[in-house]
Amino acid sequence: MRGALPQTRLSAATREPAWVRWLLISLALVFLSLFLFLPLVSVFFEALKRGWDVYLAAVVEPDAVSAIKLTLIAAAISVPLNLVFGVAGAWAIAKFDFRGKSVLLTLIDLPFSVSPVIAGLIFVLVFGLQGWFGSWLLAHDLKIIFAVPGIVLATVFITFPFVARELIPLMQAQGLEQEEAAVVLGASGWQVFWKVTMPNIKWALLYGVILCNARAMGEFGAVSVVSGHIRGMTNTMPLHIEILYNEYQFAAAFAVASLLAGLALVTLVLKYMVERRVQQQLAQAKFAGATA
Amino acid sequence: MLLSKALLRRHTVLPGFDLALGLTVLYLSLIVLIPLSATFLKTASLTWAVFIDTVTTPRVMATYRLTFGAAFAAAVLNAIAGLLVAWVLVRYRFWGKRVVDALVDLPFALPTAVAGITLTGLYATNGWIGQYLAMADIKVSFTPLGVFVAMTFIGLPFVVRTVQPVLEDVSSELEEASATLGASRWQTFGRVIFPIVVPALLTGFALAFARALGEYGSIIFIAGNMPMVSEITPLIIITKLEQYDYAGATAIAVVMLVMSFLLLLAINGLQAWARHRQGKV
Numbered sequence: 001m002r003g004a005l006p007q008t009r010l011s012a013a014t015r016e017p018a019w020v021r022w023l024l025i026s027l028a029l030v031f032l033s034l035f036l037f038l039p040l041v042s043v044f045f046e047a048l049k050r051g052w053d054v055y056l057a058a059v060v061e062p063d064a065v066s067a068i069k070l071t072l073i074a075a076a077i078s079v080p081l082n083l084v085f086g087v088a089g090a091w092a093i094a095k096f097d098f099r100g101k102s103v104l105l106t107l108i109d110l111p112f113s114v115s116p117v118i119a120g121l122i123f124v125l126v127f128g129l130q131g132w133f134g135s136w137l138l139a140h141d142l143k144i145i146f147a148v149p150g151i152v153l154a155t156v157f158i159t160f161p162f163v164a165r166e167l168i169p170l171m172q173a174q175g176l177e178q179e180e181a182a183v184v185l186g187a188s189g190w191q192v193f194w195k196v197t198m199p200n201i202k203w204a205l206l207y208g209v210i211l212c213n214a215r216a217m218g219e220f221g222a223v224s225v226v227s228g229h230i231r232g233m234t235n236t237m238p239l240h241i242e243i244l245y246n247e248y249q250f251a252a253a254f255a256v257a258s259l260l261a262g263l264a265l266v267t268l269v270l271k272y273m274v275e276r277r278v279q280q281q282l283a284q285a286k287f288a289g290a291t292a
Numbered sequence: 293m294l295l296s297k298a299l300l301r302r303h304t305v306l307p308g309f310d311l312a313l314g315l316t317v318l319y320l321s322l323i324v325l326i327p328l329s330a331t332f333l334k335t336a337s338l339t340w341a342v343f344i345d346t347v348t349t350p351r352v353m354a355t356y357r358l359t360f361g362a363a364f365a366a367a368v369l370n371a372i373a374g375l376l377v378a379w380v381l382v383r384y385r386f387w388g389k390r391v392v393d394a395l396v397d398l399p400f401a402l403p404t405a406v407a408g409i410t411l412t413g414l415y416a417t418n419g420w421i422g423q424y425l426a427m428a429d430i431k432v433s434f435t436p437l438g439v440f441v442a443m444t445f446i447g448l449p450f451v452v453r454t455v456q457p458v459l460e461d462v463s464s465e466l467e468e469a470s471a472t473l474g475a476s477r478w479q480t481f482g483r484v485i486f487p488i489v490v491p492a493l494l495t496g497f498a499l500a501f502a503r504a505l506g507e508y509g510s511i512i513f514i515a516g517n518m519p520m521v522s523e524i525t526p527l528i529i530i531t532k533l534e535q536y537d538y539a540g541a542t543a544i545a546v547v548m549l550v551m552s553f554l555l556l557l558a559i560n561g562l563q564a565w566a567r568h569r570q571g572k573v
Contacts, residue, residue: 014467021384028380031373035445036398039410085319092312098299113552115506117526118545122327125334157323179306189307218403220509238405245409257406264401272394
């Protein structure tokens, strides 16, 4: 149980005096207020400062609507892609022992350590006008950079590790016994996956999808490089916020920002709910492993 | 069937290895490896002298100093404050603790552009926090200090989340033994608890540092982006791209990539050390 200490454990010798406790709690809360709570509150405050009418107008205005649509499209493509390949990667890494496994594991994590700006840059180098496929794409009248496909590619790159990274530790802890038993009893490969593995990993899978989705909808740096910032065409919500902000339309910028902040809060609530189930499944797997 | 014959270390009855590994490697190559290799190939078109010139001009050097300096300072603040927050969340009970615990992850969930405009407003001289700092003649928004504030925000969860589970696992017997042997509470913390936490603390520090180095979205709003003063390295890549200086942008990107790889190695090493230590305790 996370954080819940039984009272008996806190004997006088292993706890701090009350004034120290309160001092430390206050210091922690002051720090968190300055860097977390106040920013969160101020998004909604700034968004609604000029009243509901201004807020609604900023959110239903055509450029905002098209930005919302594009953000949803980018997430709707990149999340399922990374879901399928995340599961495939986790299956290979967690259920088999093969040469090059640790290298593969490091490479899957790679997008986390690459600056978002560089994530955008690499697709410009490949598909941009001066890039590898630039003249070919131009000859066939195809556009990837400064168009929707580039935005989707950059988003896929940035959110690449999320699902695999949540699944691998859990699937490794769960081991192979259940799947092997199913195979011995005559189940086909897909039956093993859907009836044995899937129920065991569903919460971790959902957890990965939640995190992947939040990042996909909020990505700014990578998308900014490949988008070209064409209003109503290649603007996602974060890019739309930047444009509004640079035009000093602060109320409108914060109105669109408040939608994304709302999404972040929903993400945190879902994450909090799902996290416990993942912990439970992990604890079960470890317990089963210890008693086996 | 080829893959399984060539790579598998031991026989298995489970199906799907070829399909799963084949798909993963194909997808990884198309999305990550081949595009990333483009940076190194593009840079190879420059001569060594031109490359060095491009990545060491005074303006670029100024961005390294700011980016590394601010990222380091922010990671240090996050290490201290993150340890404090983790301690408070694990050890004490107070009203609203669960909400605070859940909100620590906000910087992971909040889009960086939203964080950027919000922090800029808060720390501007007429903002909720900035107005009080202005009385002390401290300006944050549109100065290098703003870069530090944004980097602190985005790195905040790392230390808390790496230290928290380790603190939870510190067994009370150790602390009781220490107290029984006459140690004061401070001594117990400094000599018993802190050494257990150090590997996790360093891992969290390195993760926060690495994240801050590459950060772009939240910083460009609050930094003011003045060349030589408050310009970060990712921004100079964008500036060069906008001037169609692809080779120059890529050269600087390669410098950043090499830095990230080195940090990644350091983090992996730290985590291995942490696992080793935890296994022993």
